[in-house]
Amino acid sequence: SKKAKIWRNGSTNELEECHQLLGELETHQDAWPFLQPVNLKTVPGYKKIVKKPMDFSTIREKIINKQYSSGEGFKDDVNLVFDNCERFNEDNSEIGKAGHIMRTFFDKRWTELLKR
Numbered sequence: 362s363k364k365a366k367i368w369r370n371g372s373t374n375e376l377e378e379c380h381q382l383l384g385e386l387e388t389h390q391d392a393w394p395f396l397q398p399v400n401l402k403t404v405p406g407y408k409k410i411v412k413k414p415m416d417f418s419t420i421r422e423k424i425i426n427k428q429y430s431s432g433e434g435f436k437d438d439v440n441l442v443f444d445n446c447e448r449f450n451e452d453n454s455e456i457g458k459a460g461h462i463m464r465t466f467f468d469k470r471w472t473e474l475l476k477r
């Protein structure tokens with residue numbers, strides 16, 4: 362039978378790696394702007410400017426509902442969170458700074474977890 366692909370930390374399931382990494386994103390001290398969907402009724406301009414809103418709780422739901430067929434779909438949604446942040450927030454704003462810190466953290470962990 363097809364040999365199971367063993368990922369770096371021994372897990373046999375790429376999406377299990379993503380679920381673990383999502384937990385690290387959610388508990389990061391700078392995750393606060395990204396934990397829940399942006400309220401489109403109370404944040405002026407957000408609905409018009411950001412075409413595809415995304416946040417960590419929505420990504421968690423998608424993992425639980427098996428809506429990602431591979432780690433690539435997970436990675437694309439995480440990057441969408443940070444791309445939306447850069448589009449709407451000034452780099453030197455509190456939220457903008459948090460977005461850059463979180464993206465740097467994610468890029469490092471993604472490389473470590475899913476590449477030999």
Ligand SMILES: Cc1ncccc1N[C@@H](C)c1ccc2c(c1)OCCO2
Pocket residue numbers: 393394395396397398399400404446449450456
């Ligand atoms: C990621 C992002 N980009 C642009 C705007 C908002 C947000 N995050 C929301 C949760 C958010 C973050 C911080 C807040 C807030 C809402 O509303 C009250 C003031 O502080």
